[in-house]
Amino acid sequence: MTALSPGNARVKQARKLSRRSERSERRLFLAEGEKALAEALSVPGCVVEVFATADATARLRARYDDPSLTWSVVTDPALDSLADTVTPQGVVAVCRSVDRPLDDVLGSLGDARLVALCADVRDPGNAGTVVRCADAAGADAVVLCGHSVDAGNPKTVRATVGSLFHLPVATEPDAAAAVAALQRAGLQVLAADGAGETDLDEAADDELLAAPTAWLFGNEAWGLPVELAALADRRVRIPIHGRAESLNLSTAAAVCLYASARAHRP
Structure with a gap:
């Protein structure tokens, strides 16, 4: 599977959720890190898509073996563009507003x-x-x-x-x-x-x-x-x-x- 780059359309759309106006209009937000992903997945229908690096995917994907879950592998620069932390954990989820x-x-x-x-x-x-x-x-x-x-x-x-x-x-x-x-x-x-x-x-x-x-x-x-x-x-x-x-x-x-x-x- 080819990893998505920062210029990928879905990555660019997700990146826009860093702005409050975009979050309000689309009723979506980003949840970064393994803990946030696990908790978001505990709420039915909350997670729209998961973006993860190849390393994070190898570590986590089997744990969330749900065929309905959209899981996209991204390059490290793409993940960095979505993350808000200095040292990202390799995974960011697009979630429906709670x-x-x-x-x-x-x-x-x-x-x-x-x-x-x-x-x-x-x-x-x-x-x-x-x-x-x-x-x-x-x-x-x-x-x-x-x-x-x-x-x-x-x-x-x-x-x-x-x-x-x-x-x-x-x-x-x-x-x-x-x-x-x-x-x-x-x-x-x-x-x-x-x-x-x-x-x-x-x-x-x-x-x-x-x-x-x-x-x-x-x-x-x-x-x-x-x-x-x-x-x-x-x-x-x-x-x-x-x-x-x-x-x-x-x-x-x-x-x-x-x-x-x-x-x-x-």
């Missing part, structure tokens, strides 16, 4: 207990790490709202370490509408806010966290807008016992999500 509108996700969840709501989270690594933390904490879904990065951003996909394929990821362009939708679905919305009136430790002690909860997290640089935080049922601050000014977004999300997870599993 994110869905918030109303669709809420309609499929039933009685959700824990949701992470990211408002205007621009850093793809942070967004991906929040998805990973939410998955680890047993959350029901993650919502990317406002002007947040898209779930198919290559750095976001990589930062989830496969968790992107484990739980629903919802989108909602209007952050205030997302807060209202989650409240209508029966979840209290707790805004993670350094100036919050409620201490996280106190919230755990008074059983506030035992209720179904959507944690609202803001932008990495400027946090939550005052008007958006005001829509939450409560603003909760994480206590800082040392001299650090604050916690970064993904760390704060992990602390809050696990506090709720503990309260939900007495």
